[in-house]
Amino acid sequence: MSVAEFAAANLSRATGAGLDPHEYLRVTGELAGLEEWGAAFMRAARGHLARAGQAATAISAGEHYQVAARWFHFATLGPNPEHALAAAEADTAMGRALDLLEPGARRIEGPGFAGWLRGPADATATAIVVPGLDSGKEEFHDVIAALSRRGMAVFAMDGPGQGVLAAGTTVRADYHRVIGRVIDALGAESAERVDHVGLVGLSLGGYYVAQSAALEPRVAAAVTVSGPFQLDWDLLPPPVRQLLIQRAGGKEADAEEAGGEEAGGEEAARRFAGQVDLSGLAPRITCPLLVVDGGQDVIPGVTNGEPLARLAPRGRYLAVAHGDHLLGNARPDWLAAAADWLSGALGAPADGS
Structure with missing residues (x-):
């Protein structure tokens, strides 16, 4: 399956899970091959971690941690030699989000x-x-x-x-x-x-x-x-x-x-x-x-x-x-x-x- 086909097959799942459709299409549209899936999604997740660290309010930080958790999770759906790390990062990011949004x-x-x-x-x-x-x-x-x-x-x-x-x-x-x-x-x-x-x-x-x-x-x-x-x-x-x-x-x-x-x-x-x-x-x-x-x-x-x-x-x-x-x-x-x-x-x- 090509990267375009795999991305299209997972589009409704990703958006249903709360990933922004425009960001999803941008990230997947830049992939040269499916083997890049995991690394690209983890980079997107870390971008949200960075935004959380720069956020002006706890609510904004929590929301970025929550989105990061979803990107880390979706990094596990395609080829990814760091599968275990992505799953652990998703778990950690969700914990940080809940600490701020749902103590x-x-x-x-x-x-x-x-x-x-x-x-x-x-x-x-x-x-x-x-x-x-x-x-x-x-x-x-x-x-x-x-x-x-x-x-x-x-x-x-x-x-x-x-x-x-x-x-x-x-x-x-x-x-x-x-x-x-x-x-x-x-x-x-x-x-x-x-x-x-x-x-x-x-x-x-x-x-x-x-x-x-x-x-x-x-x-x-x-x-x-x-x-x-x-x-x-x-x-x-x-x-x-x-x-x-x-x-x-x-x-x-x-x-x-x-x-x-x-x-x-x-x-x-x-x-x-x-x-x-x-x-x-x-x-x-x-x-x-x-x-x-x-x-x-x-x-x-x-x-x-x-x-x-x-x-x-x-x-x-x-x-x-x-x-x-x-x-x-x-x-x-x-x-x-x-x-x-x-x-x-x-x-x-x-x-x-």
């Missing part, structure tokens, strides 16, 4: 997860935002903001193989165990949180969320966005296979994750893909479930969410005909509606009061 945000970490709990300490409902295969907690700021405005506390997380944890962990199919640990940690912050926990999963995070809704009884409601119902390794495009191999391979997993064996390489990725199958779990999802899909989101080897919504006892399906993967080109068609739906399902005050 009440709490960092929470545990086995297999790390993230930020944002919003009022006395919120009666909490939403956990779960990223996808090559995503992280710095990406979905508009989703977090929409949920926060509706009175929910929001925990934006990285899990195994994601974001700041990608350098030392691998993807795992039993992600519901990680969600269980997150809920335990949230319960330690406030006992009320474990009674009103909602999940929002994006891309592969949609599979993680649906699986967790089926197997973790404390999940009260769930939303999936562009989540796969099923993967077929043999039909997946080569770039998707390679990404799965990267996120599944070359690292030593703990005994619980890998049964004491080394996780890595194509075999681990193929095994993981074979476990992404909700046909048996969907009927076990008894909580309210909203499944959001884009009609233009067509990836060979990926079965989209319609069967999940149909098989789940309380499933509801929202299809946006012109939506692409993650529906970054169609935010008005689903984001507010999904946030309202989750707020109502969790009993949170939709007006944030």
Whole structure:
């Protein structure tokens, strides 16, 4: 794939994540080849770090740190020999942003997860935002903001193989165990949180969320966005296979994750893909479930969410005909509606009061 094609394919994702479209087009338009992606995006991020250091107010500094975090995150999506450094810089920049813009945000970490709990300490409902295969907690700021405005506390997380944890962990199919640990940690912050926990999963995070809704009884409601119902390794495009191999391979997993064996390489990725199958779990999802899909989101080897919504006892399906993967080109068609739906399902005050 050429750099122009790769940049175009990620445009709606980047703008949906809050990157300025003009800056994105300028940065990507100057690339001579895709191998320059990571370095160029990290330079753009450091430009915002410099602006933060020169800002006249804490608000302006915090906003530049926040934008820097997103540029560092997007530096991990293309070729980048400094992938781990970019993810760590994204994490650090977001922490600096929250220190200035949301000083009440709490960092929470545990086995297999790390993230930020944002919003009022006395919120009666909490939403956990779960990223996808090559995503992280710095990406979905508009989703977090929409949920926060509706009175929910929001925990934006990285899990195994994601974001700041990608350098030392691998993807795992039993992600519901990680969600269980997150809920335990949230319960330690406030006992009320474990009674009103909602999940929002994006891309592969949609599979993680649906699986967790089926197997973790404390999940009260769930939303999936562009989540796969099923993967077929043999039909997946080569770039998707390679990404799965990267996120599944070359690292030593703990005994619980890998049964004491080394996780890595194509075999681990193929095994993981074979476990992404909700046909048996969907009927076990008894909580309210909203499944959001884009009609233009067509990836060979990926079965989209319609069967999940149909098989789940309380499933509801929202299809946006012109939506692409993650529906970054169609935010008005689903984001507010999904946030309202989750707020109502969790009993949170939709007006944030």
